[in-house]
Amino acid sequence: MVFILTEKSIKREQWGSKLGFVLAAVGSAVGLGNLWGFAYRSSQGGGAAFVLLYILVVLVVCLPIFVAEFALGRNTSTSAFLAPIKAAGPRWAPLGWLFLIAPLAIASYYAVIMGWTADIFIQSLFVGLPLNPEESSSLFDSIHSGKRDLIGQIFSLGLGAYIISGGIKKGIEKLNKICIPILFIILISLAIWAAFLTNSGVGYRNFLLNFDINQLANPTTIRNAFSQAFFSLSLGIGIMITYASYLNKKSDLPKQAIQIASLDTIVGLMAGLITFPIIFSFGLGETISKSTIATLFITIPSGLGQYGSIGRLVAILFFGLAYIAAITSLISLLEIPVATLIDKFKIKRNLASILTVGFTFIIGIPSALSTNILGNIDAIANVLLILGGFLVSFLVGWVIPKTLDIELKNSGSSSLTKAYLKFMLKYVTPIIVAWGLIISVYDLLKGWLS
Ligand code: PFF
Numbered sequence: 001m002v003f004i005l006t007e008k009s010i011k012r013e014q015w016g017s018k019l020g021f022v023l024a025a026v027g028s029a030v031g032l033g034n035l036w037g038f039a040y041r042s043s044q045g046g047g048a049a050f051v052l053l054y055i056l057v058v059l060v061v062c063l064p065i066f067v068a069e070f071a072l073g074r075n076t077s078t079s080a081f082l083a084p085i086k087a088a089g090p091r092w093a094p095l096g097w098l099f100l101i102a103p104l105a106i107a108s109y110y111a112v113i114m115g116w117t118a119d120i121f122i123q124s125l126f127v128g129l130p131l132n133p134e135e136s137s138s139l140f141d142s143i144h145s146g147k148r149d150l151i152g153q154i155f156s157l158g159l160g161a162y163i164i165s166g167g168i169k170k171g172i173e174k175l176n177k178i179c180i181p182i183l184f185i186i187l188i189s190l191a192i193w194a195a196f197l198t199n200s201g202v203g204y205r206n207f208l209l210n211f212d213i214n215q216l217a218n219p220t221t222i223r224n225a226f227s228q229a230f231f232s233l234s235l236g237i238g239i240m241i242t243y244a245s246y247l248n249k250k251s252d253l254p255k256q257a258i259q260i261a262s263l264d265t266i267v268g269l270m271a272g273l274i275t276f277p278i279i280f281s282f283g284l285g286e287t288i289s290k291s292t293i294a295t296l297f298i299t300i301p302s303g304l305g306q307y308g309s310i311g312r313l314v315a316i317l318f319f320g321l322a323y324i325a326a327i328t329s330l331i332s333l334l335e336i337p338v339a340t341l342i343d344k345f346k347i348k349r350n351l352a353s354i355l356t357v358g359f360t361f362i363i364g365i366p367s368a369l370s371t372n373i374l375g376n377i378d379a380i381a382n383v384l385l386i387l388g389g390f391l392v393s394f395l396v397g398w399v400i401p402k403t404l405d406i407e408l409k410n411s412g413s414s415s416l417t418k419a420y421l422k423f424m425l426k427y428v429t430p431i432i433v434a435w436g437l438i439i440s441v442y443d444l445l446k447g448w449l450s
């Protein structure tokens with residue numbers, strides 16, 4: 001009796017509108033990965049060859065997986081930890097665990113990088129920018145060492161807990177409705193500014209027009225394209241399942257998947273149109289492919305530092321933009337454990353948020369203390385996302401195809417869309433993701449052993 005009352009009294013939250021859901025999913029997708037990973041990976045993988053592979057992975061693999069995650073979430077109306085069990089029985093519990101461990105792992109180091117972003121933002125606002133790469137390197141060294149690092153991480157997690165404890169409509173949806181339009185305005189303004197830099201053409205050429213066909217068969221480029229696509233779209237990790245669990249039955253899932261994937265890809269491309277001209281206009285092309293961290297936190301500040309007060313203003317906008325993009329992603333990562341605690345243990349949202357953030361802080365300390373550890377957790381997490389993507393496509397395509405049928409019907413999809421998605425999720429997507437997964441694991445292990 002008590003149990004029934006409790007169940008009744010906990011009514012599952014819902015998004016306030018379809019737009020609110022789409023903006024929240026875009027907020028999750030658009031993040032540091034677009035601003036930092038896209039440019040770095042494309043410069044490592046011969047520019048356009050990487051971009052081409054990336055777009056193919058998005059179209060052939062990620063779009064069907066998007067719909068699969070949405071269908072699973074909306075149909076089960078529960079968090080990603082419980083959804084696989086509810087849909088396909090206890091044998092699928094390990095997938096739920098993957099959906100709990102991967103977001104916690106990513107959130108743990110993501111909050112650290114957000115701390116650096118906030119630090120450089122404050123530095124640009126109140127102190128000024130480094131004038132050359134050496135100064136920039138020593139600034140970054142002081143940012144990512146000791147207490148300064150932990151303060152930024154605690155601040156970002158605290159902010160995340162505050163927003164997420166506000167709930168789906170009043171916390172997550174409200175934040176995204178404010179942040180996403182601001183983000184696009186800053187992004188477009190910066191891309192226009194960058195177009196007028198002296199060597200913007202050289203930057204564009206290196207980013208998009210430098211096509212090295214051999215890169216298409218390079219395992220590292222293939223791994224980069226898969227990792228970037230899954231990480232950037234927040235796929236294979238259960239976020240889209242959890243967000244879709246707060247949806248009502250009517251929205252058109254394939255249409256929303258296309259909207260979200262397109263906006264995210266546009267942001268990735270636009271970020272490249274900002275960072276590449278900055279880097280090449282200041283003759284810093286050499287440093288870009290050395291590390292993801294170097295591009296964002298060392299090269300860009302020192303490039304902009306050579307550009308006087310306009311450079312400083314651009315730095316304030318750029319790092320402000322990065323922080324806004326990151327907070328909307330961090331809350332999506334935290335929402336999975338929070339929703340799990342609420343759904344499984346009927347804990348109040350406030351307490352669930354505090355517990356999640358406290359735990360994330362503790363497991364993030366090693367990343368705050370060592371960029372090496374941070375890089376390794378990132379590499380492992382990226383492979384876990386691809387594994388998650390494979391398992392979701394297999395689950396929805398082969399084990400519970402009826403769930404997909406029901407949700408496509410609820411979406412009002414045409415018979416062509418239905419036939420296409422069912423075919424892809426059964427015969428194409430799982431095979432290609434499995435191939436991407438094997439190459440990624442091989443490439444990761446090769447890198448570690450060499
Ligand atoms: N998509 C975000 C980015 O590109 O930075 C980060 C992210 C959020 C990755 C959520 C994975 C995820 F599940």
